[in-house]
Structure formats: C-alpha cells, structure tokens
Amino acid sequence: MQYSMQRVQRAQVFRASANKASLKSSAPAQFAGLRRPNLLDIDSNVTVSLTQILSASTVRASASRAPRCATVMSAGAGKKVLMLGGTRFIGTYLARELVNAGYELTLLTRGKKAITSQIPDDTDDSYAKFAAAVKHIACDRSDPEAMKAALTGTGFEIVFDMNGREAVEAEPILDALPDVKQYIFCSSAGVYKKNDQMPHREEDEVDFNSRHKGKLYTEQLLDSRGVNWTSVRPVYITGVGNYNQVEEWFFHRIAAGRTIPIPGSGMQVTQLGNVKDLATAFMKIIDNPKAARQVYNVANERFVTFDGIAKACAEAMGVECPPIVHYNAKDFDFGKLKAFPMRDQHFFASVDKAMADLDWTPEYGLVDGLRDSYEKDFKRGRFIKAADFTTDDMVLEKLGVPAKQAVMA
Numbered sequence: 001m002q003y004s005m006q007r008v009q010r011a012q013v014f015r016a017s018a019n020k021a022s023l024k025s026s027a028p029a030q031f032a033g034l035r036r037p038n039l040l041d042i043d044s045n046v047t048v049s050l051t052q053i054l055s056a057s058t059v060r061a062s063a064s065r066a067p068r069c070a071t072v073m074s075a076g077a078g079k080k081v082l083m084l085g086g087t088r089f090i091g092t093y094l095a096r097e098l099v100n101a102g103y104e105l106t107l108l109t110r111g112k113k114a115i116t117s118q119i120p121d122d123t124d125d126s127y128a129k130f131a132a133a134v135k136h137i138a139c140d141r142s143d144p145e146a147m148k149a150a151l152t153g154t155g156f157e158i159v160f161d162m163n164g165r166e167a168v169e170a171e172p173i174l175d176a177l178p179d180v181k182q183y184i185f186c187s188s189a190g191v192y193k194k195n196d197q198m199p200h201r202e203e204d205e206v207d208f209n210s211r212h213k214g215k216l217y218t219e220q221l222l223d224s225r226g227v228n229w230t231s232v233r234p235v236y237i238t239g240v241g242n243y244n245q246v247e248e249w250f251f252h253r254i255a256a257g258r259t260i261p262i263p264g265s266g267m268q269v270t271q272l273g274n275v276k277d278l279a280t281a282f283m284k285i286i287d288n289p290k291a292a293r294q295v296y297n298v299a300n301e302r303f304v305t306f307d308g309i310a311k312a313c314a315e316a317m318g319v320e321c322p323p324i325v326h327y328n329a330k331d332f333d334f335g336k337l338k339a340f341p342m343r344d345q346h347f348f349a350s351v352d353k354a355m356a357d358l359d360w361t362p363e364y365g366l367v368d369g370l371r372d373s374y375e376k377d378f379k380r381g382r383f384i385k386a387a388d389f390t391t392d393d394m395v396l397e398k399l400g401v402p403a404k405q406a407v408m409a
Contacts, residue, residue, distance in 0.1 A: 080104045082156040084141060084173070085163035089241045090186065092119055093279035094160065099133045101283070106156070111138030120240055120376035144172040151176035158182045158286060167217040174225055182228050184285050187215040189233040189297055189349050198269075199303070200349040202233075202295045223293065230291045232282060235299040235349055236342065238369055239275030240376045243384055246272070247370055249341040250313040251378045252387040257322055258403050261395040263329040263344045266307035271348035273299030274364035274372070284358035291357060297349035300362050300369075306342065316370035317379075323405045327395045339391035 081098055085091045086107040095116075098105045107115055116131040118124075139150040141164075156177055164170055164185060174180070192200045193207040206216055215231075222229035238247045253260045281298045285291045304312065307324055314321035329344055354360055364372070377383075389403070396403050 078102055078104060079157045080155055081106070081158045081160065082137075082151070082154070082177075083107050083160040083162060085109065086160075087113060087115060087117070089239070089243055090237065090275055090278055091160075091162045092117075092241060093239075093275055094162070094282050095134065096122075096130055097279050097283050099130050103158075104135070105133065106135040106137055106154075108137045108139055108141070108150070110140050111136070120380075141169050141172075144168070147172040148176045156180060159184065160282065161185045161218075164215070164218055166214040167221040170218050170221055174222075174227065180227065182230070182286065183222055184282060185215075185218060185222065185229060185231045186282075187219065187231045187233045187295070188212045189235045189299070189347075191216050191233065192349070194345070198346055198348060199271075200297065200347075202297060202350075202353055219295070228292050230285045230293070231295045232278075232285070233295060233297050233349070234273055234278055235271045235297070235347065236273065237275055237278055237299075238272050239373050242275070242373065242377070244341070245384050246341050247309075247313060247373050248378060248384055250310050251317065251374060252383075253389075253392070254310070254314050254317055254319060254322060255378070256387060256389075256404075258389065258392065259396060259401055259405050260310050260322055260324045261339075261392050261399075262306045262310065262324055262326055263340050264306075264326060266324060266326050267305050268344065269303050269305055269346045269348055270309075270342055271299045271303050272309070272366060272369065273362065274369035277362045277364055277369075280363075281354055281358060281360050284360045288358060294353075294357065296354040296358070297351050298354055299349060299351055300364070300366060301351060301355075302366060303348045304366060312366050313370055313374075315367050316374050323401075325396070325399060325401050327399060331398070332391075332394060334391050334394070337391050339395070 081103045083091060083095060083098075083105065086095045087109055091107075095105060095107065109115065115136045116127075116134055118127040122130070137150050139146050141147055151173060154177070157180065159173060159177065159180055159182070161170060161173070161183065170183075170185075174183075189200060190212045191206045191210055193205045193210075195204055207213070208216055210216075219229075219231050222231075236246055237244075242248070250260070277300070278298055281296070285296075310324055311321045329339065332339070351362070393403065
C-alpha cells in the first residue's frame with residue numbers, strides 16, 4: 001500500500017557531540033531525559049563509543065537507503081499493535097505505515113468519530129484496503145476501569161500512545177497489558193526548560209512546570225514500571241492534516257497578500273518537522289534494541305527563523321512573500337486571542353541521537369514539506385480555521401502600516 005510521494009533524496013552527515021563520547025553500562029541516574037544504557041550495552045557489558053554506533057562511514061546517501069520502514073517489515077510483521085488515538089494527523093500516517101508493514105493494528109478511541117478517513121495521499125483502492133485492515137476498540141481512556149476491562153487479555157505486543165497527556169492515563173494500559181513488549185510514547189520538545197545553550201538535547205534539564213509536565217510524569221511512570229519504553233519529542237510538526245495552525249497561519253496571510261506581523265526581530269530560531277518523517281521515526285523504533293528506555297527529539301535537521309518560515313511558505317506557494325513587519329508583543333493586549341502560532345523565543349532541538357540510533361533521516365526539506373501541506377490542504381480549501389486578521393490589524397494600526405502592500409502573484 002502506497003501513501004507517500006517520492007521524496008527528495010540527498011546525502012546526510014551524522015554528527016556526534018563531544019559530551020556524548022561514550023555510552024556506559026553503569027547504573028542510570030535519576031531520569032530527566034538522559035540517555036539510558038540500552039539493551040545492547042547491558043548485555044555486552046562493555047562501553048560502546050558513539051563512533052562505533054555511527055559506524056566508520058559518516059556519510060550516507062539517501063538514494064541508497066532502503067524503502068521507508070523496510071527494516072521493520074520482516075521483523076515485526078503480524079504483531080498485534082494497539083494505538084491510542086490514530087484518527088488524525090500523526091496517527092493517520094503512522095497507522096498507514098503499520099498496516100502497510102503487515103502489523104495487526106487496533107485503534108482505541110472514544111468512538112465519537114469515524115475511525116478511518118481518506119487522506120489526500122490515499123488512492124481509493126489503498127484507502128479501502130487500509131480501512132478494512134484497521135480494528136477498533138471504543139473506550140474512554142479517562143475511565144481506568146473501562147480501559148482495564150477493554151484491554152485485559154487482548155495480548156497486544158506493541159503500544160503506540162499518541163494522545164496521552166497524563167501519567168494516570170497510561171497506568172490502566174500497563175496494568176491490563178503486563179506482558180507488552182514495547183510502549184512507544186508521543187511526548188513533546190516543549191518539556192525542556194529554557195536553556196542558554198542550544199539546541200536542546202535529550203539530556204537537557206526538563207521543566208516540570210511546563211504545560212507538558214504530564215508527559216514528563218508519563219515518561220517517569222514508564223521508567224519506574226520497568227517497561228521497554230521509548231518517548232519521542234517532536235518540535236513543531238507540519239504537514240497534511242495538521243490540526244495546529246502553524247504553516248496555515250502564514251498561508252492565510254500570504255494568500256491574502258497581507259503584511260505579515262511577526263513578533264520581536266523575526267530572527268528567533270526555531271525548527272519544523274514533517275509529519276511523514278515523524279511517522280517514519282516512530283516505525284524505526286519498533287524492535288530496535290537501541291531505542292529501549294530512550295528519549296528522542298524528532299524534527300528536521302535544519303533550523304529556521306520566524307522570518308524564514310514566512311519566506312519558505314511563500315516559496316512553497318509559488319508567490320512573492322508580502323512585506324514583513326516586526327513588533328514588541330509586550331506593547332499589546334490581545335486578550336485570549338493568539339497573535340502568532342509559535343512561542344516567541346528560540347526553540348529548536350538536536351536530532352543527532354534519533355538519526356544515529358534509529359538509522360533515520362528526515363527526507364522532507366523545509367520548502368518541500370510546506371509545499372506538500374499547501375498543495376494538499378490549503379490550496380484545496382482545507383483549513384483548520386478561516387482567516388482571522390483581528391490581531392494583525394491591531395498591530396498594523398499601531399505601527400501605521402497598511403494591511404496590504406503586495407498582491408499574490
């Protein structure tokens with residue numbers, strides 16, 4: 001079953017940082033996102049250098065890589081997989097990867113909406129086969145007793161927890177599936193504490209006061225229960241079906257030919273990643289002993305400024321970028337309205353560890369990924385929200401800048 005478009009192929013260079021020169025099999029410190037000794041390290045009782053893990057050759061050509069997920073198709077085909085969520089965005093692509101690789105997939109949702117839906121990358125035939133293959137359990141994961149009753153005795157070997165927010169939501173799953181072989185959790189790079197040194201790395205200090213603190217407690221729970229777990233921490237994810245207004249915020253303004261108001265200097269550095277690359281990274285974790293009890297940042301290798309995102313979105317749309325203006329967000333009271341889709345700070349993470357351990361390489365470049373999203377969503381009139389320039393007008397009026405200085409070509 002095919003759902004993905006042909007990818008841009010390019011050579012990749014793996015980088016190892018000096019402060020991760022070796023991975024020792026000593027007892028782990030208190031967990032805070034640090035790399036743990038993996039199963040290979042423990043079994044061999046030796047120190048494994050990062051250079052050995054990366055192998056002697058540090059340059060791989062994408063053209064020579066096996067097809068996406070080829071490393072797991074033979075090893076894991078036929079295993080029973082439970083996915084919590086899976087009906088939108090990341091889950092829709094991961095679910096197709098799993099079915100395509102031969103896994104027996106069951107989605108657990110509340111059952112309030114269709115379990116599967118056709119996405120732009122599907123053909124009618126591929127979607128029909130996918131929909132027929134997916135099984136379903138209707139249950140509210142906020143009800144622990146109902147969850148235990150629904151999952152006890154099901155024999156799921158792998159769990160993908162795509163929508164977990166609190167540790168208490170994972171507890172009944174672990175109780176009902178004591179023999180689960182692998183628990184793969186979707187966390188967020190938003191768990192890191194602000195740091196003077198960037199990019200964020202997996203060993204960086206985390207913030208238990210962040211709005212994502214529940215994901216940190218879930219990681220701690222999984223670790224304390226002795227489960228073979230892995231946590232993935234995406235940064236900003238873009239792509240077809242995105243339910244967060246990231247790229248769409250820029251598309252609306254560029255399509256309307258409006259001046260784009262960006263907070264601060266516009267030089268804040270951040271990082272996007274494509275949903276299809278994220279799905280591939282999740283697949284690469286399956287049956288991978290290096291991923292045991294590990295945390296991985298996942299996003300594009302390259303970083304980008306806020307102004308750069310606006311320009312990349314315009315390039316993806318095939319038009320000239322309208323003028324960009326900058327403002328001090330502290331000068332405005334937007335109330336509950338969100339004036340900009342990203343946090344007004346530098347926010348980006350290293351993906352070196354995921355590339356090394358998972359044999360994974362992001363295949364979508366910045367503009368390629370944005371173009372895919374534009375052509376298959378925005379250009380077809382598929383919006384998360386209709387255009388709303390209320391906060392833009394507040395900024396532009398105070399700055400004395402006209403709303404329209406350029407017209408879409």
